[in-house]
Amino acid sequence: MKLYEFAPAPNPRRVRMFLAEKGVTVETVQIDLTKGEQRSDEFRAINPAMDVPVLELDDGSRIHQVDAICRYLEESYPENPLWGRDPLERAAVNIHNHQIMLNGLMAVAEAYRNTTPMFVGRAVPGPHDYPQSPELAERGFARVANFFADMNQHFASSEYVVGDYFSIADIQTLIVIDFARWIKVKISPEQTHLQRWYDQVSARPSASA
Ligand SMILES: N[C@@H](CCC(=O)N[C@@H](CS)C(=O)NCC(=O)O)C(=O)O
Secondary structure, three states, X not given: OEEEEOXXXXXXXXXXXXXXXXXXXXXXXXXXXXXXXXXXXXXXXHOOOOOOOEEEOOOOOEEEOHHHHHHHXXXXXXXXXXXOOOHHHHHHHHHHXXXXXXXXXXXXXXXXXXXXXXXXXXXXXXXXXOOOOHXXXXXXXXXXXXXXXXXXXXXXXXXXXXXXXXXXXXXXXXXXXXXXXXXXXXXXXXXXXXXXXXXXXXXXXXXXX
């Protein structure tokens, strides 16, 4: 297997951490987003959505979208399940993972892409160009603040996102918290529950994958 990715970017890190938790190593190919390599004809032929990560299988099949890649990996490497151990737990992981993507990852992306000069005229990744919007940036920052506050409250009574079970939803949350540094948002000193969870999860060896 081969992973097309860009090491500094948050979405590929979600897959790298998932792979590390599974103990699976793959060849990686760097697509430099700062140079616009994702928009080249060559990469567009690999992924028409023009984003990373993309997992290429040994038979040449390709999977893009982080959740689709991680689902594939979960089914291919079922040991140490990260999407839930039974139907109800899988439902809980899905609920949280989706909400964290919408309310966390997308919120940081909204603030970041609408304020960063590199994304002038490209506020949304992919083949279509959209202008930046100061209103969306402002809304993004407000949503990120709420996300941090909500997660702090959540971790007051839960070891991980889903009870005492470490899952892909924790991977996603860690990536959101670290991505938020790019917009200069950090865990505040009074968010002690979120900090406790963050210290615990970022100490896992997979966090540095
Ligand atoms: N929904 C996609 C999002 C992937 C995505 O947005 N990747 C970013 C890097 S973190 C990207 O490739 N951006 C390309 C660009 O900005 O043009 C997924 O889950 O895989």
